[in-house]
Amino acid sequence: MSHRMHPYGDSHARSQANQAYANMSENPGEPEEKPEEAESPESVSGAEAGDQTETREVADKVDPSEEARREIEDARLRMAAEMDNFKKRLNREHQEHIRYANEKVLSDLLPALDNLDLAIQHAPKDEACQNMMQGIEMTRKQLLDAIAKHGLTAVGEEGEPFNPEIHEAIGIEPREDLEKGAVSRVLQKGYKLNDRLARPAKVLVNN
DSSP states (O other): OOOOOOTTTHHHHHHHHEEEEHHHHHHHEEEOOOOOOOOOHHHHHHHHHHHHHHHHHHSSOOOOHHHHHHHHHHHHHHHHHHHHHHHHHHHHHHHHHHHHHTHHHHHHHHHHHHHHHHHTTTTTOOOGGHHHHHHHHHHHHHHHHHHHHHTEEEOOOSSSSSOOTTTEEEEEEEOSOOOOOOOOOEEEEEEEEEEEEEEEEEEEEOO
8 A cells, every 4th residue: 555645745855954054154153272381380380480570670770859858858958068068168268367457567566666666676775764774665565465466476586596588688697696597686676467477577697
């Protein structure tokens, strides 16, 4: 007995097959994801070494704000030192000016002292002039005391060793009672103002 097939059987199967194929063409399957490969020990070590190097570089770098503060502090200290030196220099110059401000006035008095010295050296020996000479000597002493209060002192004494720093040799005068190189006679007194030589003493030197 022969079997009769459903009039729509074959066509319906083909239609379903075609539809399935079309669906597969429009929505192809996503590729399978590959498992992530594990990093090699060399890669991990290199990355860690890079991180450590970067960390050291960051640590070695100075904080810009801290560096700026140090520069400002150094500048302040330098400025304070310079100001202190400037004040000390001004004070020294001021004291120097005070010590030698009257140098010219005192130097102008030296010719008067020279004349008094000459008057005493060449005074007559008679008794009639003794009172006058005592007055001249007292005047000279008072004048020397007055200028000594302002730092002016006489230098150059007979018999002392010749010193080119305070003596000016005018000539030679031999004397047996003095050592060679000693001042045999003072022709004109010298003077010092504090530590500065205002005028050398003019002398004759024993030879």
